[in-house]
Amino acid sequence: MNSLNTAIAFDHNSVALDAANVTTLPQSGRKTQVLASPQELRQQLPLSAQLAQRVQQQREQVRAIINGEDPRLLVVIGPCSIHNIAEAIEYAERLATLSEQVSEHMLLAMRIYIEKPRTTVGWKGLLYDPHLDGSADMAQGLQLSRQLMLRMLELNLPVTTELLQPLAASYFDDVLSWAAIGARTSESQIHREMVSGLQLPVGFKNGTDGSVGIALDAMRSAAHAHQHFGLDAQGRAALVETSGNPDTHLVLRGGHQGPNYDAHSIAQACSAMRKAGLDASLMVDCSHANSGKDPQLQPQILQSVLAQRAAGERSLRAVMLESNLMDGQQALCDNLQYGVSITDGCLGWASTERMLLAAAQQLQQS
Numbered sequence: 321m322n323s324l325n326t327a328i329a330f331d332h333n334s335v336a337l338d339a340a341n342v343t344t345l346p347q348s349g350r351k352t353q354v355l356a357s358p359q360e361l362r363q364q365l366p367l368s369a370q371l372a373q374r375v376q377q378q379r380e381q382v383r384a385i386i387n388g389e390d391p392r393l394l395v396v397i398g399p400c401s402i403h404n405i406a407e408a409i410e411y412a413e414r415l416a417t418l419s420e421q422v423s424e425h426m427l428l429a430m431r432i433y434i435e436k437p438r439t440t441v442g443w444k445g446l447l448y449d450p451h452l453d454g455s456a457d458m459a460q461g462l463q464l465s466r467q468l469m470l471r472m473l474e475l476n477l478p479v480t481t482e483l484l485q486p487l488a489a490s491y492f493d494d495v496l497s498w499a500a501i502g503a504r505t506s507e508s509q510i511h512r513e514m515v516s517g518l519q520l521p522v523g524f525k526n527g528t529d530g531s532v533g534i535a536l537d538a539m540r541s542a543a544h545a546h547q548h549f550g551l552d553a554q555g556r557a558a559l560v561e562t563s564g565n566p567d568t569h570l571v572l573r574g575g576h577q578g579p580n581y582d583a584h585s586i587a588q589a590c591s592a593m594r595k596a597g598l599d600a601s602l603m604v605d606c607s608h609a610n611s612g613k614d615p616q617l618q619p620q621i622l623q624s625v626l627a628q629r630a631a632g633e634r635s636l637r638a639v640m641l642e643s644n645l646m647d648g649q650q651a652l653c654d655n656l657q658y659g660v661s662i663t664d665g666c667l668g669w670a671s672t673e674r675m676l677l678a679a680a681q682q683l684q685q686s
């Protein structure tokens with residue numbers, strides 16, 4: 321077992337799994353193990369009243385930016401995925417310091433991405449496999465993920481993530497200030513239903529093929545009340561009733577045809593949103609298909625967003641950036657380099673800091 325995420329200061333007593341917790345349904349081909357319920361995890365790792373108030377304030381700030389009432393730029397930034405808790409905390413401490421320096425012009429929120437949607441197969445994230453060795457210790461994945469998010473709140477950083485597995489959302493949604501629905505799931509009714517029950521701002525990404533329409537349909541669906549299948553607080557199968565989420569927006573992340581952050585693509589997206597009766601509120605993802613997965617291109621994509629804002633484009637309210645302690649990416653192996661992503665390539669800290677300080681100055685002048 322890789323000891324990467326066991327030798328840290330968090331105390332993480334995994335929920336003991338005994339034979340009674342392991343079941344195989346007849347003729348199903350599936351073995352199941354019982355995990356802590358959302359309520360149990362929240363009781364074990366509670367959000368204090370003080371931090372709960374902080375989350376409410378962070379959500380209000382994100383909402384105000386997304387709805388165009390606060391002129392600052394929302395910057396959702398951090399590693400493509402979290403695989404090492406100590407590295408994530410070091411990154412967060414640096415980001416928290418930088419956040420204070422740029423707060424007049426930008427709201428920095430950290431990516432705590434614990435679930436990764438894979439094109440085919442691959443490591444699926446801290447939640448699923450915290451030891452990085454296929455042992456799938458999800459009991460510990462749940463604990464480590466929530467502990468890390470609480471630590472981010474103590475550092476005064478808004479916590480953001482991609483909500484990939486709808487059944488996992490209630491383990492974490494009380495601590496989040498913003499969430500993404502990824503390119504591979506924006507078209508999914510199940511994800512739209514989940515978003516309709518969240519009390520936080522959510523960005524729907526355009527599809528991997530570049531289609532923006534699916535994200536706009538998603539926003540309209542998520543604004544509605546739904547009844548759907550899900551979990552209750554005790555982790556039992558439940559009918560879930562939601563009231564609709566009005567705080568959603570579009571995330572442009574490029575597609576198979578190339579980037580979609582240029583002025584023409586932005587104008588097209590805004591016009592489609594208005595035609596659909598939606599507020600034209602956009603985040604540009606400077607990574608993924610907008611950068612062709614070259615992390616070093618992210619500063620120039622951010623520059624394009626800033627130039628468009630300076631030229632009067634008011635729909636550009638947020639950006640996403642993939643950044644880590646060190647540049648680049650590495651394959652998952654036994655001898656990992658410190659601070660380097662094991663999923664998509666990231667911009668290293670030195671370039672990240674330079675980029676954001678320069679951006680803050682530009683925003684001041686515009």
Ligand SMILES: O=C[C@H](O)[C@H](O)COP(=O)(O)O
Pocket residue numbers: 400436437438439440441442608663664
């Ligand atoms: O953001 C991360 C990746 O782009 C996404 O998880 C898909 O990764 P994959 O194509 O390497 O599976």
Ligand SMILES: C=C(OP(=O)(O)O)C(=O)O
Pocket residue numbers: 400433437482501502503504525573605608
């Ligand atoms: C997987 C991600 O993005 P996308 O859904 O755009 O591929 C991500 O932001 O980590």
